[in-house]
Amino acid sequence: MYRTNTCGELRLSDAGKNVTLSGWVQRIRKMGGMSFVDLRDRYGITQLVFNETDNKELCDAANGLGREYCIQVKGVVSERQSKNPKIPTGDIEILARELNVLSPSLTPPFTIEDKTDGGDELRMKYRYLDLRRTPVRSNLELRHRMTILIRNFLDARDFIEVETPILIGSTPEGARDFVVPSRMNPGQFYALPQSPQTLKQLLMVAGFDRYFQIAKCFRDEDLRADRQPEFTQVDCEMSFVDQDDVINIFEDMCRTLFREIRGVELPKLQQMTWHDAMKRYGSDKPDLRFGMEFVELKDAFAGKGTFSVFDEAQYIGGICVPGCADYSRKQLNELTDFVKRPQIGAKGLVFIKYNTDGTVKSSIEKFYSEDVLLDVKQKMGANDGDLVLILSGDNANKTRVQLCSLRLEMGDRLGLRDKNVFKCLWIVDFPLFEWSDEEQRLMATHHPFTMPNPDDIPLLEEHPERVRAKAYDFVCNGIEVGGGSLRIHDTNLQEKMFKILGFTPERAEAQFGFLMNAFKYGAPPHAGLAFGLDRFVSIMAGLDSIRDCIAFPKNNNGRDVMLDAPSALEAGQLEELQLKLDIKTK
Structure with missing residues (x-):
């Protein structure tokens, strides 16, 4: 029997029991004549104790272990002196009596802990090691649970x-x-x-x-x-x-x-409706965790100034960003650069600051009177201290999509897209x-x-x-x-x-x-x-x-770097399929 219990199972009520555990070495700590080994499996972590006074040979063997060694240990469940409230098994430890190395391990290419030092590509290459980490495994356990719930719901x-x-x-x-x-x-x-x-x-x-x-x-x-x-x-x-x-x-x-x-x-x-979603949010998948609904402003500016960009635009739309009238010129320039990125494609960004002291500051103030800008404030439902951001263009739907990107960016900047809120x-x-x-x-x-x-x-x-x-x-x-x-x-x-x-x-x-x-x-x-x-x-x-949340995913280039796929076929396979490739491979 490789194990009587898992590494996440034992509690203080099990004190005095003889148990056998199997798993992987998470870490080793040597303190004086004692060595402590954290043993991990899918279910949790249990601390093992090796005492040099009781069995020096066994303690030396424990000190020779490396991270990710797969081992079996037999021992007695004991109350832990220095308890660890962060893990379910933190009240107990195993006083080791026997140690068997089931399989040694090379030094892992990255730290197999919740916060790892491995980059995406490295973890994808060694995905079987990445899957040992609790956050990744938990995602797959969540996927399993959701699949079972879906099957049961539909079956019923x-x-x-x-x-x-x-x-x-x-x-x-x-x-x-x-x-x-x-x-x-x-x-x-x-x-x-x-x-x-x-x-x-x-x-x-x-x-x-x-x-x-x-x-x-x-x-x-x-x-x-x-x-x-x-x-x-x-x-x-x-x-x-x-x-x-x-x-x-x-x-x-x-x-x-x-x-x-x-x-x-x-x-x-x-x-x-799709039409309302595009008109109000510029997206057929609107994020409703925050406001900033679009307000169309074509009528607010028509015939009231000399700004040719607005005069020639088919669509003018704005969002009201609450509490951001104090945005600096640098921050506004960053937003302008954001909407000008090729992925978004806007030609520029207009802002109106409705300051807390009642004054108005805008990038188009020389083209429009303050009365016009105050009328925009009313149409936007803005308050003192708010920032209004405006985009315009000769294609209404295209401009709305651009404004949607800006809205989502402001939602991110203001922390309004809370992953624990679901709309x-x-x-x-x-x-x-x-x-x-x-x-x-x-x-x-x-x-x-x-x-x-x-x-x-x-x-x-x-x-x-x-x-x-x-x-x-x-x-x-x-x-x-x-x-x-x-x-x-x-x-x-x-x-x-x-x-x-x-x-x-x-x-x-x-x-x-x-x-x-x-x-x-x-x-x-x-x-x-x-x-x-x-x-x-x-x-x-x-x-x-x-x-x-996928066990073995592909990277951004569609490659499985662990299996090195896709890959070239051997000439015999191509011949059998009656395929001839003229593509020159590197």
């Missing part, structure tokens, strides 16, 4: 878990596919699924009624803190439901998760289509299987850009955690959607004929939703990146 509501294929056909609409060559079908390729979208719709046609899957998905896209090339979705689909049915059941699931994981009771969540909502009434400058055509905002709002179907032919979707996103703290829609279940309407998206009938048949044919066999009305499990866990854990 008659959802059935079905696994769908990983090797499927390529569907170029959307993000880029990862493709897999087929040896048995030379020159042909599978794709890894971006989501099980069409497959879960087929399950509804098949009469499964309520489906879910903790599904692996793959997208070959540029990475950010909340993106990985492979990620996990809580993927769900339901038949004979409308939008409110889906929202109600999954809002209830989210309420259960917040209650069980964070002890937070979510209220009934508001639903905000959730649903965004509804998305546009069905969006214009792609890259493709020079309309693209589906969500995907081409989304149901148009029935009231807007007459607009499909002449004004598709004005059609709203029966789609909904679950947003928490400015992060899109999940989203879904009612699905098209009529072949004719689906064909019309493909036509608007630029599909020829032949291409639509080649890529999605199986789905349209299935709709001819009594397809039920159906709808679904998918949550990003990685994002959801990272929110619950208070993380800035999803990487630390």
Whole structure:
């Protein structure tokens, strides 16, 4: 028997027991004729005591241990003289009687403690060591608990878990596919699924009624803190439901998760239209933990001054930053540089300070009278001591997005984006289509299987850009955690959607004929939703990146530095796949 107990289990009530523990050496301390070893496993840390007076040979063996040695120790539980209230086992220690080295260890490349000295790349290379650290392991334990809660919740509501294929056909609409060559079908390729979208719709046609899957998905896209090339979705689909049915059941699931994981009771969540979200916050995933709603100021300045930038602008919008009228010129210059960054793209920033003594100071005071600036104060709902920041531009939506970045920056600067506060909502009434400058055509905002709002179907032919979707996103703290829609279940309407998206009938048949044919066999009305499990866990854990809630993540270049993947194939493998690469490798 390697152990009778774990390293986080023993308490003062166990004093006098003979026990066997196994784990890894966290640290060693030598004090006079005694040596103290902190032994760690997944469950906690227990202090071991080796006394030179009792057994010098055993004490010498303990002194020869190194960090991360995997050992087994036998001994007696004893009350600790110098107790450690910071750990659950801090009242006891083990008086060691026998020591066995199960496996020695090299000196670790970084300190395996809560606060480590290892950088991201080093920890990713030795991820199996990084996973020994309590914060990382705790994130994966949280992920496990959330997954169990989700499964139990859905199982209790008659959802059935079905696994769908990983090797499927390529569907170029959307993000880029990862493709897999087929040896048995030379020159042909599978794709890894971006989501099980069409497959879960087929399950509804098949009469499964309520489906879910903790599904692996793959997208070959540029990475950010909340993106990985492979990620996990809580993927769900339901038949004979409308939008409110889906929202109600999954809002209830989210309420259960917040209650069980964070002890937070979510209220009934508001639903905000996409149009209102963009107008008030410049984002379809607004962070409601703080205010600073946009105020449109075009009318406030029109014809009242000589500032050509505002006169020529299509949109002028501002945010009121409370208590920041004392911002220095240096701080305001930093904000100007921030909005001018290429990622944001604004040409400049206008400020108005409403000082606590009632005076007004502004970067545009020479163009407008004080009366105009005081009128802006009233429109902004500003008080003495507040700072108003204004952006303008010739494209309203683009300028709103820029102002959104500035709003979030001010929220961060003022500490208003508390990770222990959770503000959730649903965004509804998305546009069905969006214009792609890259493709020079309309693209589906969500995907081409989304149901148009029935009231807007007459607009499909002449004004598709004005059609709203029966789609909904679950947003928490400015992060899109999940989203879904009612699905098209009529072949004719689906064909019309493909036509608007630029599909020829032949291409639509080649890529999605199986789905349209299935709709001819009594397809039920159906709808679904998918949550990003990685994002959801990272929110619950208070993380800035999803990487630390994934066991073996990729780095920002999409590489697994531990496995050194992706990597080149041997010539024999390429030949077997009938592939020839002309790319010169370094």
